[in-house]
Amino acid sequence: MSHSHKTPQDPQIRALVNAMSQRSLSRRSVLGAAGALGLGGLLAACGTGGGGGATAGPAPAVTDVSASDPTLNWANWTLYLDYDDKSKTYPTLEAFSKQSGITVNYSEDVDGNDTYYGKVQAQLKAGQDIGQDIFTLTDWMAGRVIRQGYTQALDLANIPNSSNLLPSLQGVDFDPGREHSLTWQSGYAGIAWNKAKYPKGLKSVSDLWDPALKGRITVLDEMRDTMGLLMLQDGVDISGQWGQDEFQKALEVLRANIDSGQIRQVKGNSYKEDFISGDAIAGIVWSGDLVQMNFENDDQWEFVIPEAGGTLWSDNLMVPVGSPRKANAEKLMDYYFQPEIAAQVAAYVNFICPVTGAKEAMEKIDPSLMKNPLIFPAEEDLAKAHVFRSLEADEESSFAADFQSAIGA
Amino acid sequence: MTQTISKSGLSDLRSKDEIRAERRKGRTGIYLVAPGLLVLALFFALPVVVLLAMSLYVKPPGAEIGEFVPGFEIGNYMTVLSAYWPELLRSFWFALIATVLALLIGFPMAYLVAVRLREKPLLQGILLVLLIAPFFSSFILRTQAWKQILADEGFIAQALKFVAILPADGHLTATPFAVVAGLTYNFLPFMVLPIYANLGRLDTRLLEAAGDLYASPMNSFFRITLPMSAPGIFAGTLLTFIPAAGDYVNSALLGNNRNTTMIGQVIDSRFFKVIDYPGAAALSFVLMVSILVLVTIYIRRFGTKELM
Numbered sequence: 173m174s175h176s177h178k179t180p181q182d183p184q185i186r187a188l189v190n191a192m193s194q195r196s197l198s199r200r201s202v203l204g205a206a207g208a209l210g211l212g213g214l215l216a217a218c219g220t221g222g223g224g225g226a227t228a229g230p231a232p233a234v235t236d237v238s239a240s241d242p243t244l245n246w247a248n249w250t251l252y253l254d255y256d257d258k259s260k261t262y263p264t265l266e267a268f269s270k271q272s273g274i275t276v277n278y279s280e281d282v283d284g285n286d287t288y289y290g291k292v293q294a295q296l297k298a299g300q301d302i303g304q305d306i307f308t309l310t311d312w313m314a315g316r317v318i319r320q321g322y323t324q325a326l327d328l329a330n331i332p333n334s335s336n337l338l339p340s341l342q343g344v345d346f347d348p349g350r351e352h353s354l355t356w357q358s359g360y361a362g363i364a365w366n367k368a369k370y371p372k373g374l375k376s377v378s379d380l381w382d383p384a385l386k387g388r389i390t391v392l393d394e395m396r397d398t399m400g401l402l403m404l405q406d407g408v409d410i411s412g413q414w415g416q417d418e419f420q421k422a423l424e425v426l427r428a429n430i431d432s433g434q435i436r437q438v439k440g441n442s443y444k445e446d447f448i449s450g451d452a453i454a455g456i457v458w459s460g461d462l463v464q465m466n467f468e469n470d471d472q473w474e475f476v477i478p479e480a481g482g483t484l485w486s487d488n489l490m491v492p493v494g495s496p497r498k499a500n501a502e503k504l505m506d507y508y509f510q511p512e513i514a515a516q517v518a519a520y521v522n523f524i525c526p527v528t529g530a531k532e533a534m535e536k537i538d539p540s541l542m543k544n545p546l547i548f549p550a551e552e553d554l555a556k557a558h559v560f561r562s563l564e565a566d567e568e569s570s571f572a573a574d575f576q577s578a579i580g581a
Numbered sequence: 582m583t584q585t586i587s588k589s590g591l592s593d594l595r596s597k598d599e600i601r602a603e604r605r606k607g608r609t610g611i612y613l614v615a616p617g618l619l620v621l622a623l624f625f626a627l628p629v630v631v632l633l634a635m636s637l638y639v640k641p642p643g644a645e646i647g648e649f650v651p652g653f654e655i656g657n658y659m660t661v662l663s664a665y666w667p668e669l670l671r672s673f674w675f676a677l678i679a680t681v682l683a684l685l686i687g688f689p690m691a692y693l694v695a696v697r698l699r700e701k702p703l704l705q706g707i708l709l710v711l712l713i714a715p716f717f718s719s720f721i722l723r724t725q726a727w728k729q730i731l732a733d734e735g736f737i738a739q740a741l742k743f744v745a746i747l748p749a750d751g752h753l754t755a756t757p758f759a760v761v762a763g764l765t766y767n768f769l770p771f772m773v774l775p776i777y778a779n780l781g782r783l784d785t786r787l788l789e790a791a792g793d794l795y796a797s798p799m800n801s802f803f804r805i806t807l808p809m810s811a812p813g814i815f816a817g818t819l820l821t822f823i824p825a826a827g828d829y830v831n832s833a834l835l836g837n838n839r840n841t842t843m844i845g846q847v848i849d850s851r852f853f854k855v856i857d858y859p860g861a862a863a864l865s866f867v868l869m870v871s872i873l874v875l876v877t878i879y880i881r882r883f884g885t886k887e888l889m
Contacts, residue, residue, distance in 0.1 A: 286856070287853070290647070320645065386750060387755070388733075395854075430839055436752070436755045449734065568646055569855065569857070572855045573857065577664065580841075581850035581854075
């Protein structure tokens with residue numbers, strides 16, 4: 173293994189270097205170490221270095237204790253499960269506990285794919301229990317942890333409702349046959365505009381380059397969404413085997429529009445503020461956000477999937493490698509793939525519901541949402557939505573570096 | 582303590598008890614300094630070593646994302662410097678402008694509160710609280726507020742467009758102007774407070790004497806007030822410049838993606854987006870050393886004895 177490198181003679185320095193140099197550094201250790209002020213770097217480096225070590229091989233088999241231990245720990249993103257403000261509980265989760273006898277510790281621990289990965293990677297690598305039995309990560313990161321062997325294979329026989337997964341989400345390249353993951357929620361990246369300020373509307377990504385919109389465009393800083401849309405505009409099948417040339421060509425378009433000032437800013441979630449303040453009139457956005465923004469701001473914007481296609485992303489439920497409660501996790505997954513339950517969640521989170529039959533079930537909850545194409549997409553919308561293909565580690569690094577440099581950081 | 586140590590050459594003239602007492606005092610000094618040294622070693626010296634080591638790590642062939650092994654890759658520095666020297670220069674340039682602006686704005690404020698309002702303690706107190714008040718709310722929130730104040734549809738941008746200072750399709754946010762303004766605003770208290778503390782000790786009788794000797798107010802300001810407040814200005818400029826140069830909140834929130842990126846933003850993105858730990862560490866180290874060099878030159882040139 174490549175970490176059998178030479179270590180310094182001095183035992184103290186050696187201990188230090190060893191602590192830092194576990195084959196893969198966890199983000200937290202490195203972040204601390206290299207922060208400009210460096211505070212706490214050593215502590216962080218020592219604190220999280222322990223897991224990486226020599227045990228990079230296949231994870232030790234875990235004995236499933238689900239039968240004797242009716243608990244379940246679930247790490248999810250914020251605002252991603254139906255929540256009752258009055259009782260301060262998650263109604264569907266309460267119902268699950270009552271029905272199954274399993275107590276669920278639900279935590280909103282995932283605040284970013286990269287940051288979460290950095291937090292748990294060392295333990296996953298060592299095959300340790302990270303304290304979660306289900307974690308929820310976006311496609312590309314799900315692909316990474318599955319590829320690295322950090323997840324357990326699901327026993328689909330225990331999840332009969334998994335057959336309710338939308339057909340379009342069943343065949344994903346990062347997890348063929350859905351053996352390790354099931355979709356929690358999905359959404360599109362597409363284009364949106366302010367209906368009052370730009371009545372003309374948008375049809376394709378190239379409409380964003382209209383001189384009338386100069387300096388009033390924002391695009392997402394999520395590489396796969398922005399680059400995905402730009403490449404689709406070029407006629408590239410982003411799920412297929414495209415390479416450097418296609419990527420660089422689309423990147424040139426992005427760079428040119430940033431340099432000319434057409435694109436005002438490249439942003440993450442904070443683009444919403446620019447839409448609300450009026451600084452941005454149009455841009456590349458996420459569908460669920462638009463539903464929420466329109467709900468709170470009198471329906472000011474319109475969202476479409478560009479003619480050439482938009483990206484479809486999903487967050488996926490997976491069982492991390494060290495979890496001894498896979499059977500409990502499978503029960504929960506099975507529960508949420510019931511159409512009635514999925515509809516209850518969808519009514520709250522406003523993203524695409526990945527469960528067949530939830531639309532019909534929505535009738536009892538809120539019939540007005542049945543017609544919302546951003547929650548229950550029409551066939552033709554789904555046909556236009558594409559999943560960005562998985563990237564090899566080398567590609568990922570080089571594309572991310574190029575994208576970051578194009579957006580000026 | 583310094584006195585006793587400097588006298589140690591005379592030890593043979595003193596009794597053994599005296600010598601013992603002195604040694605004990607010396608040791609007490611070391612004990613007192615030890616916690617400070619330990620904290621410095623643990624939280625400053627070691628992280629710097631770790632940072633330096635990390636900046637030289639290499640990516641092994643076929644590595645997973647975020648996988649690096651110890652090495653001695655000086656090339657990391659070349660790579661990031663050749664790619665990001667404009668951002669580095671821009672950071673210092675923005676920080677310099679912000680520091681000068683903060684001085685021009687902050688000095689009169691400090692002077693007003695510390696000297697002019699000396700006879701009115703109540704008003705002085707209120708103004709002082711107002712100066713510090715921004716610290717009571719979050720740095721991010723205040724910067725975010727500026728985005729709203731300078732927004733295209735906001736009053737300021739509309740007014741400037743009305744009087745044609747700003748072209749009709751121009752905007753204030755997402756410009757270098759907004760970033761420098763944000764830096765100036767956010768670090769202004771760091772400029773005002775040291776100058777205030779310094780001017781608070783200004784002996785106004787000197788100004789009266791100058792007046793008696795027919796010095797114009799301008800003359801006495803430049804010959805008395807300004808030189809006497811030099812240590813405050815010196816501390817204020819350092820406290821403003823150093824954090825401003827490494828800041829990335831202002832450029833991230835108020836800037837664009839073209840001509841406002843500062844080095845802190847680059848370091849952040851190398852870490853979290855590109856996952857290039859050695860590159861980010863190298864940039865951090867370069868930033869640290871550059872600031873150290875700039876500050877050393879500044880201290881050598883303008884530093885006063887009082888500060889050293």
